Amino acid sequence: MIKIVGITFQGVLRDKVFHGILLVAGLFLFIPSASAFSMRQVPQLAITLSLSLTSFLLLLLAVFLGGTSLWKDVERRYTHSVLGGTPISRASYVLGKYSGVSLFVMATAFLLGVLSLAAIWFAAMAYPPDRPLLWLNILIAVFFDALKYVLLVAVAFLLSTVSTSFFLPIFGTIATFLAGSATQNVYDYLQTPQGEQLSAGVKAAALFFYYMLPNFSAFDLKANAIYSLPLDPGGLLLTFAYAAVYIAILLSSASLLFTRRELQ
Numbered sequence: 001m002i003k004i005v006g007i008t009f010q011g012v013l014r015d016k017v018f019h020g021i022l023l024v025a026g027l028f029l030f031i032p033s034a035s036a037f038s039m040r041q042v043p044q045l046a047i048t049l050s051l052s053l054t055s056f057l058l059l060l061l062a063v064f065l066g067g068t069s070l071w072k073d074v075e076r077r078y079t080h081s082v083l084g085g086t087p088i089s090r091a092s093y094v095l096g097k098y099s100g101v102s103l104f105v106m107a108t109a110f111l112l113g114v115l116s117l118a119a120i121w122f123a124a125m126a127y128p129p130d131r132p133l134l135w136l137n138i139l140i141a142v143f144f145d146a147l148k149y150v151l152l153v154a155v156a157f158l159l160s161t162v163s164t165s166f167f168l169p170i171f172g173t174i175a176t177f178l179a180g181s182a183t184q185n186v187y188d189y190l191q192t193p194q195g196e197q198l199s200a201g202v203k204a205a206a207l208f209f210y211y212m213l214p215n216f217s218a219f220d221l222k223a224n225a226i227y228s229l230p231l232d233p234g235g236l237l238l239t240f241a242y243a244a245v246y247i248a249i250l251l252s253s254a255s256l257l258f259t260r261r262e263l264q
Helices: 002-013 016-038 042-075 078-085 090-126 135-160 167-190 200-212 222-226 233-260
Strands: none
Touching (some): 002 090, 042 167, 042 222, 090 135, 135 222, 135 233
């Protein structure tokens, strides 16, 4: 399986999607200048722009690499040669592919995190902030953002195991991300007086999706990074455990489905 991880990682390095994302990452160079338009909260705006750009680039990686990595191997019959010529199982193959893509997402997050820190540092040097910046908060925010997209990659792999084209993994992953990012707001709305007036069927459907879909908003720590708010270690640990359990469930389901799938 380790060999599959290495081959997947190297393959992603040659992927055109990654090369395009590297070009877009050049926007980090303009963040200090763009932040200066704020006039009053330049470092805070630099943090906002840096984390938002990092999140956007990681989203592109998670969707396109997670949604096409396994599908392309099956389409090109590379999977047949690997599974037929080596003693590796289908489950190990899926886990190896997922680990390679996830490792690449984390490595890219590290690179983007360094670029973010550099952009924020230049902005803070030119316009000293009113309150000290908590650099650790920024790093933790980048890490949990990357963890969120590693979870999204697992969603994409699950959809890839049951799809014969890339449409379901790509668009299904995007739909899952959008829905999972909104479930917390929907749940909070149900607790308001206006939400309590909804029908029982609507409430039941909303709660079903709230508990079934991954809660991506739980990984958003931008406010803590921007405003130097303290982080709750217990909450961070719980969020990490939530991601680990959810990923384990998704990968177990993906491995089971891929094992039973007939490869043409």
